[in-house]
Amino acid sequence: MKNLLKNQKWNSLLYGVLAALVALVWVYPFVIVVVNSLKTKRGIFSNPLWFTHDFTVDNFVTAYQALDFTHSFVNSLLITVGSVVLITAVSAAAAYALTRHQVKMSSFVYYLCAATMLVPFQSIMIPLVSMFGSMNFLNRTALILMNTGLSVSLSVILYYGAFQGVPKSMDEAAKLDGASSFRVFADVVLPAVNPMTGTVIILNAMKLWNDYLLPSLVVNKNGMYTIPLKMYMFFGETNSEWQLALAGLVLSMIPIIILFLLLQKQVMSSVTEGAIK
Amino acid sequence: MLKKHQYYGFILPAVAFIIGIIIIPFISGIIDSFTNSNGISRQFIGLKNYQLLFQDYNFLQSFWLTFKFSVVSVVLINLVGLVFALIVTHKDNWFNNTLKTIFFIPNLVGGVLLGFIWQFIFTNAFKALSVNLGQNWLNGWLSDETTGFWGLVILFTWQMSGYIMLVYISFLNAIPKNSLEASLLDGASELQTFFNVKLPQLAPAFTISLFLTLANSFKLYEQNLALTNGGPYRSTEMISMYIYNTAFVNFQQGYAQATGIILFVVVALASFIQLYFSRKGERS
Numbered sequence A: 001m002k003n004l005l006k007n008q009k010w011n012s013l014l015y016g017v018l019a020a021l022v023a024l025v026w027v028y029p030f031v032i033v034v035v036n037s038l039k040t041k042r043g044i045f046s047n048p049l050w051f052t053h054d055f056t057v058d059n060f061v062t063a064y065q066a067l068d069f070t071h072s073f074v075n076s077l078l079i080t081v082g083s084v085v086l087i088t089a090v091s092a093a094a095a096y097a098l099t100r101h102q103v104k105m106s107s108f109v110y111y112l113c114a115a116t117m118l119v120p121f122q123s124i125m126i127p128l129v130s131m132f133g134s135m136n137f138l139n140r141t142a143l144i145l146m147n148t149g150l151s152v153s154l155s156v157i158l159y160y161g162a163f164q165g166v167p168k169s170m171d172e173a174a175k176l177d178g179a180s181s182f183r184v185f186a187d188v189v190l191p192a193v194n195p196m197t198g199t200v201i202i203l204n205a206m207k208l209w210n211d212y213l214l215p216s217l218v219v220n221k222n223g224m225y226t227i228p229l230k231m232y233m234f235f236g237e238t239n240s241e242w243q244l245a246l247a248g249l250v251l252s253m254i255p256i257i258i259l260f261l262l263l264q265k266q267v268m269s270s271v272t273e274g275a276i277k
Numbered sequence B: 001m002l003k004k005h006q007y008y009g010f011i012l013p014a015v016a017f018i019i020g021i022i023i024i025p026f027i028s029g030i031i032d033s034f035t036n037s038n039g040i041s042r043q044f045i046g047l048k049n050y051q052l053l054f055q056d057y058n059f060l061q062s063f064w065l066t067f068k069f070s071v072v073s074v075v076l077i078n079l080v081g082l083v084f085a086l087i088v089t090h091k092d093n094w095f096n097n098t099l100k101t102i103f104f105i106p107n108l109v110g111g112v113l114l115g116f117i118w119q120f121i122f123t124n125a126f127k128a129l130s131v132n133l134g135q136n137w138l139n140g141w142l143s144d145e146t147t148g149f150w151g152l153v154i155l156f157t158w159q160m161s162g163y164i165m166l167v168y169i170s171f172l173n174a175i176p177k178n179s180l181e182a183s184l185l186d187g188a189s190e191l192q193t194f195f196n197v198k199l200p201q202l203a204p205a206f207t208i209s210l211f212l213t214l215a216n217s218f219k220l221y222e223q224n225l226a227l228t229n230g231g232p233y234r235s236t237e238m239i240s241m242y243i244y245n246t247a248f249v250n251f252q253q254g255y256a257q258a259t260g261i262i263l264f265v266v267v268a269l270a271s272f273i274q275l276y277f278s279r280k281g282e283r284s
Helices: A001-035 A041-046 A057-067 A070-099 A102-115 A121-134 A140-164 A167-176 A179-190 A196-211 A213-218 A229-236 A242-276 B002-033 B048-052 B059-090 B093-107 B111-133 B143-172 B177-185 B190-201 B203-218 B222-227 B240-247 B251-283
Strands: none
Touching: A001 A242, A001 B093, A001 B111, A041 A242, A057 A070, A057 A229, A057 A242, A070 A102, A070 A140, A070 A179, A070 A196, A070 A229, A070 B002, A102 B002, A121 A140, A121 A213, A121 A242, A121 B002, A121 B093, A121 B240, A121 B251, A140 A196, A140 A242, A140 B002, A140 B251, A167 A179, A179 A196, A179 B002, A196 A242, A213 A229, A229 B111, A229 B222, A242 B093, A242 B111, A242 B143, A242 B203, B002 B251, B059 B093, B059 B143, B059 B203, B059 B240, B093 B143, B093 B203, B111 B143, B111 B222, B143 B203, B143 B222, B177 B190, B203 B251, B222 B240, B240 B251
16 A cells, blocks of 8 residues: 555656656747847857857847837737727627527528638638728728628627526516616626626637738738737848847737736636637 | 617627628639639639649649648647646646646747747757757758648647647546546546546547647648748648738739638538537437
8 A cells, every 4th residue: 555655656756747848848939039039149059949158138129129019019909909899899789689589680690600600711811802902991990890800700609608698587677677778788788798708808819919911911011010010021131130030029929928827717718618619 | 679670780780790801702702713813804714713723733732731731730739739638637736737828828829920939949949959969850940841841730739739738628627526536446547547438528529629720720821921931942832821822922813712712612611521520429
């Protein structure tokens, strides 16, 4: 018995060490980027695997300016927040009406959402962009509208499940108290599905903050660049100056990593929910 | 509950967005695929684009590459994701929670940034390793067709495994604790418990993960762009990049759109197969 327990202890220690090693390998790509962003070009050349004796933060100053970081950050933020607000409002309202009225129209709209989720973005990207292009309407507002159209389907379906879980008696009670239909929705039913609103916001925000392909076709011009667009351009300009490129990468990753560390649990449960639905 | 005009008021914005941003471009895309559109002028040419596509070496090559990439990635990502899920659900403590966070983090970062990170690793870090360890095969990974392909697979596995891990975790956590304990009390080893108790419960998780990975690898673009940009000589150009380059570099928009329609058919077919299998699974 004693031997068995001892064995178990050794086993779990061995398991812990192995798991920790795997995690180190997994996180090493980030570590190596941060380490080398704090070095000179010569340091990277002599040993890119770890620190050398040439610590510097100058790369960050250069990268910050080249990325026009404040401006790109604001653009990314405007586009992400604008799209997410619109997506949430539009899809919550639609899903609410769909669950409250089980009529033919409702199931048609539900299936429309499910069917359009099957369309890969690359299958509509060319006509979508040329449609907006022919109206001379390629800017941040246009991007927000496109993002909304592309994300509404999934968000409606996510909300649909949540609203189904809210008993209709809640609506009726509020109605009897004299609330208007809109008030019932906004003040009574919507707050009851707050966790789902969190999920819809997080899923869409993560996707849109990191998006590159559509923004590269719509807002690839002065004054409208988002962080991924500017980073792509900056990378092309720095070609063999890795220390600058890496500093730019670190800067570009900081906002989303910080946000994640603050909202870890919520982010992981939202991502799970979005994947399983 | 809502009056008729209110009902339509609630659903109209969503329907308008879906029609305007997805349905109309989709239909106009189908029409475009029968034309020789170059973005400015176009003529109706019937099925010619589709006929040409099946003789186009670059298209067939990128389609085959995408297919290979998807199969390899699906297997690797699901394997790694499942192992990670088993590791972190082993016990609920700070150590395993930290591991879970670390495994998931690559999923937060956009494809362009990830591509650049790995470009640095495959060029600079691999080169240093090859000198230190005297291993020549670590050199020039992104300037070769085969290693370039595996570079993309490694990047994508690194990015997606933590995501798929979360799917498996949620199904593992749903397994009743007492059925696990019962199995262990009966004298079954951890391994036997895994195969007899856990694995059968994970069947729906497999279906979900399989098609999540498949759909994502068929639509891969940004990682491809930032890591290899299709090189050397278009040999690592996957289907999305093929569409992009045909439309926006060569300005053959009708031709590119025909490729887009083929992509749609493939993705839709895969989704129907998934639906069929998951329905069948629910019934049995």
